[in-house]
Amino acid sequence: MRQPDELILEMQNGNEKAFARIYTLYSEALYGIVYSVVRDSDLAEETLQDVFIKIWNNSKSYDINKGRFFTWALNIARNTSIDATRSKAYKNSKKNLSTTNFVDIISSTDNLNKKTNSIGIAKFVERLKPVCIKIIDLLYFKGYTQVDAAKELEMPLGTIKTRNRNCIKELQMQVLG
Known part of the structure; x- marks a missing residue:
């Protein structure tokens, strides 16, 4: 999808119709990111609304160049989702998971292809x-922090940060063709 620069500029100038169009264009993909982190449809919908509030309120901080x-927007969605999982209410809701739920969660966390297909980047x-x-699976689809990913992959934090930056650049080059 080509980036709608004019629409983004209109939103940055306070145009609510442009913002509504941005929501229509990006909500499904961002919901996929949010859901892959929070793994609860109600919380994902609520978090998605928080994501778009942040997009609206911080739109002027985005620079097209x-x-x-x-x-x-993906980074806003990811960070907002991680914040939601760190909340006390979220942690309390996950304390009483049944073993069936636990098995479902474990099996779904390893299915990167399914998650990336839901947002079209598989x-x-x-x-x-x-x-x-x-690295992308841990940071963007499983909601790991860079510190947690470094521990999981047994790499220094600086290496994770550098490789993440390089991997995202490589992914962007592939998407842009």
Whole structure:
């Protein structure tokens, strides 16, 4: 999808119709990101609303010349989702999971292809180096922090940060063709 620069500029100038159109264009993909982190449809919908409130309130901080709007919005969605999972209410709701739920969660966390297909980037992610696939899966689809990903992959934090940046650049190059 080509980035709708004019629509983004209109939204940044306070045009609510442009914002509604942006919501229509990006909500499904961002919901996929949110849901992959929170794993609860009600919480995902609520978090998605928070994401779009942040997009609206912070739209002027986005610079078309510094990166893709989707990447900017994806980071807002990811961070908002992680914040939602750190809330006391979320933790309390997960304390009493049945073993069946637990098995479902475990099996779904390893299905990167299903998650990336839901936002249309599976074919691009599959072309990345294995280390990039692991890093993107942990950071963007499983909601790990960079510190947690460094521990999981047994790599220094600085290495994770550098590789994440390089992997995202590589993914952007593939998407942009």
